[in-house]
Amino acid sequence: MKKSHDPLDEFPKEEVRSAIQAGIVQAEGQINNKIIKTRGNQMNSGKRKILYAVSSVAAAVGILIGSSYYSPALASSLSQIPIIGSVFGNSNLIGLQQAQKQGLTSTIGETQTIDGISVTLDEILYDQNNITIGYIIESEKELGEHYFGAGADFTINGELPNGSSGGYGEDIQSPTTRTAIQDITVSEDMPNAFELGLILHGENRETWYFSIPIKQITDIxxxxxxxxxxxxxxxxxxxxxxxxxxxxxxxxxxxxxxxxxxxxxxxxxxxxxxxxxxxxxxxxxxxxxxxxxxxxxxxxxxxxxxxxxxxxxxxxxxxxxxxPTGGGGVEFDENDETRELEFRGDxxxxxxxxxxxxxxxx
Missing domain, CATH: 2.60.40.1640 (Conserved domain protein.)
Structure with a gap:
């Protein structure tokens, strides 16, 4: 049985892709009005936003309720990746290495440049309800350590999923160059092929949009x-x-x-x-x-x-x-005023x- 991705000959149609792009823009507005928690209710509409950070001795993983988080583990997996070459193939994650070697990933290579910052969508892997994305980011100026926050928001065929979570990690190659891996897990059933929309925000309110057809690997x-x-x-x-x-x-x-x-x-x-x-x-x-x-x-x-x-x-x-053994959080009200929230999980x-x-x- 063929293991590599088959070309998407019939999906999606070009006219659908333009509609997807419009859906991403609409979804961006919805995302900006969500409550985002790592330990709290599922995201609900509203003007107040809450972000928690939770740590654990047994596993350095944030628990996410319908959101994404910056993942030190993913960042570590990117260490020593050369700028030229596959982000997946040069990571230390065995599954990504094997996927890249066996042609199971989709090579994208699409670059968008905004205000001197170029974001390249390097490659994507879609396996068991899990989507992994590799980025290469180059800038004309020095960028802050967490310039892109917890990675891109995303849509499936232009719609926000009912439930999802994931992680995002970067490796800073130089003050102006970094690589990144984003991992997305969707709890609901997903189609075998669909249009993935990505919305990546920069620290200075820049926004990069990508819309890519992806297909699940076979032999699952x-x-x-x-x-x-x-x-x-x-x-x-x-x-x-x-x-x-x-x-x-x-x-x-x-x-x-x-x-x-x-x-x-x-x-x-x-x-x-x-x-x-x-x-x-x-x-x-x-x-x-x-x-x-x-x-x-x-x-x-x-x-x-x-x-x-x-x-x-x-x-x-x-x-x-x-x-969790520590954490806490910050609450933002409708005026973007902040209030510290104490950790209560001890x-x-x-x-x-x-x-x-x-x-x-x-």
Whole structure:
């Protein structure tokens, strides 16, 4: 079976692409009027914006509720990348390296320049509900460390997804040149092919728009699991394991009684994965989306792992809590006045989940 991307001969039509561009502009206006939280309600319309930062000893990953965050892990993966060459191929993420070598990525190479700052969309990978984007950014002037914040906002066929999360990391090659990788996880089912709209904002209110047709890779194997657990009021259902040459992902839903996201533990679930020989499969975590349903908080996520070898026949998966140990936040009102928000997650108590095994189809 052919593993590389097939040309999108019929999708999308050029007239559709112009409509998508208009949708991106409209979506930008919607995004600017969202509440953005890393531990809070799903994004809702309003003039007040809140941004939390949460840290964890077990995993240096921010928990995202319908938003994106700057990822030190992704930034680290870009270290020592040469300016000339593939951003994915030169990263230290095994899945991206393999995808680039085997022709599973889509090379874009589109550059847009605004006020002397050139942003090149280098390549894109779309696998199991996960979209990874590589950027090369060059400027005529020196840029600040977090000039592009948490990366680009995005649309699917011109529409904002109902639930998404992700991370963004940069490696500063020089004061005027940097590379970046953005990871987007969408919790809802996505079409196999669609028009991806990207809206990247600069520190000085510059805006770069991209609109690109993308297609999901083939040879994705899905293993139904339906493993359930209820521990100390935390309900967990692991629904599926997805396998491809770019990596492994674990899909799950968790919930807990309550209305305070910062006091909930159901959004702090991670997984350890080892094969039948005891070899650990490296986790790259993954964002999480959450929403409030009456008096219950419900979370969904797809956790990402390195690809496994063909000789792996069984995986043992252990859920655990990666509880935050610090953080806090800043609230912006309609006048862009700020108010510090204290961290209130230090009272959360750990729990232990039982491991479960998954047979890998051969």
């Amino acid at each position: 194997s899905k293993v139904p699991i339906q493993h359930t657990a209820n521990v100390d009021g935390i309900n967990l259902t692991v629904t599926e394991l997805s396998l491809s040459e770019t990596g492994v992902s674990v899909s799950y839903e968790s919930s807990e009684e309550g209305t305070d996201f910062e006091q909930s533990r159901a959004g702090d679930i991670e997984f350890q994965m080892v094969d039948q020989d005891g070899n650990e499969i490296m986790s790259h975590s993954g964002g999480i989306t959450g929403k409030k349903l009456k008096n219950k908080l419900v979370f969904k996520s797809n956790k990402q792992f390195d690809p496994i070898d063909s000789n792996v026949t069984e995986l043992t998966i252990t859920p655990y809590l990666a509880l 009272s959360l108590q750990p729990v232990e989940f039982e491991s479960f095994k998954v047979k890998i189809p051969q």
